[in-house]
Amino acid sequence: MRADLASVDGGAAPAGVADAAMLLAAARTVAGIAASHADQVDRDAAFPGQALAALREQGLLGALVPREYGGAGASIETIAAICRILGGGCAATGMIYAMHQIQVACVVDHGIGSAWHQDLLRRLAAEQLLLASATSEESIGGALRTSSCAVNADSGTLHLLKMAPTISYGAHADGILVTARRHPDAAPSDQVLVCMLRPDYTLECLSGWDTLGMRGTCSNGFRLEARGSVEQVLPVPFGEIAEATMTPFSHIVWAALWTGVAADAVQRARTLFRAQARARPGVLPPSATRVAEAVAIIQLMEGRIELALNHYRQHRQGSGGMSAGFALAAEMNSVKTSVSALAIEAVQTALLVCGMAGYKQGTPYSLGRHLRDLWSAPLMINNDRILTNTAHLLLADRSS
Template structure:
């Protein structure tokens, strides 16, 4: 019997990802070593059902892995989360298709890494609209997409691409196409020299693909997004952000303890802020656990997964987790003071702070709040204290 997922993730995180995290951040490079370790540990295909050679890991399992990895290298944790979001879409919506069943088998056997291409130049960050379209002919299709972001695109073995169903379809009538590395060509258009999350290598590309029409997922993108992509994105991102916050609070705690040992009998000045940061950390953890439970209870119920109340709950998780992460890391910085500000200190939270500020921008909090506001105009919350 293989070791538990979390133990394997901890080994890969501590032994490999942590050792290379500074270099990944400094050079804005893909965490090659960490993903070699994750592949060797069989963690990329963990969510694939056992019938297809995977481990049948639950979303809660994967969330725990994201949390663990992010404590050692946030870029590794984020890439792992984004990969598993794509895997979840294939698992939940591809099993009725022979081509996608084979893809699931390959994901487990070969530990393929999946990326996504949902954003598009000229759309303004609205992933629910596409200007590019699938052009089908004779059982094949062609696709050209000017993608403003494809994270770790050059390192990926496959990319799930959104596009209009046909050239005559409206912008919102979208499908997801799974293209493998041999099916497509990437021409970089935008670089990636950023404040944080530098190792995700989220460059822009002009993507050209040609493959068989059987590679198009059967369900419309709107349904896949509501039932799977939106909730898994918000849950796994929040879990990864919790990992950043956990490590930042851990460093602040270690600093306060060192101060207490240095001045026995006196409460260190940062102890109060540490208590406040710990409270926020526990609240953040509880919100994620609640969201995972809500999603797992709704699995298989399309009406529940596409309900306004469910969308509001998932949107609230994302916005709240992104905001809380920044506040927690800022508190940790104040606790550690100059030692937290320095890059060469064991108590440094400089990288944590830079990475944390990506959270409100990844699917803009303002955009999500705007969508939530529109939902709240017609949604009546009837939930009691315990559901």
């Protein structure tokens, strides 16, 4: 997941490595634009429009779409590396990109074979559409595997109404993937995932987004009413989509993003540390051990994500049975809870190095935005809920 995938030892790079290098170079360009607007985005809780325009210009919104549909065919490793790079520039931009790619991954993994969804993939690549997600509901909160709203189908058309307490960047998206019960008489857990595009739905804003951090994600609450074709329902039950793709992909790319935010904070601390060392040659600044500690935390986060990527890749190459499925789910839960906590620890350690220069706004070493953005990390699918789920998985797994 390291952002140095572009380095290749001698000779012509293999196509996949060269393509990854180009995507990462494009991400660095976008990250620079995002960074120049990050403070304003945070201050005004403004959608990062300049960064999203740059993502479109660089073709990065369609990076995950397979080549046969006009995309770059990027791997999850490359997408995670892009998320890390963007997170170093602007956490809100990186989170929007990560959440968009989670939706694209669901269509790629579970929509192939459906003519409507294959056409959507072509449009994603050609038009650089931005996809959002509506999974939470006022009556059920953030319980991903439960829906209250239902698909009402009649003669090939569908209608659904969802009261969503948050839809991140919903007002700015070109489409929204919506969870709902399969039909009005279905159980709350009998869910489908419906791909709705901008002409198919209306949004009525129900609540604002005045938060501590991640302010640029503009995650307002909405009344979402959609009408379309039954062809827009992904042909796989949502439970399978969530288990195989949405949950593991989410935890990996979120962890990569949080690592990027924390790494930028630690880099600011290292820059100040070097300046202190140059000011007094031969004397190690008092913050030396804290810098070493912060760098070690980032390395631990990187290793944790790399391990999760390896497990995810191995699982997709072969089923491994029920026991392997339990192990993967526990692993993905663990990477989310551990990295979300370590990211905060890394920034708090960096803040001890930067001192008042980090505590104050408007300095080269300011870390307030980083810390406020990362306080959202343990709350995005609350860590307590995830740890409880992991405990149930460990009980159910009889392999050891």
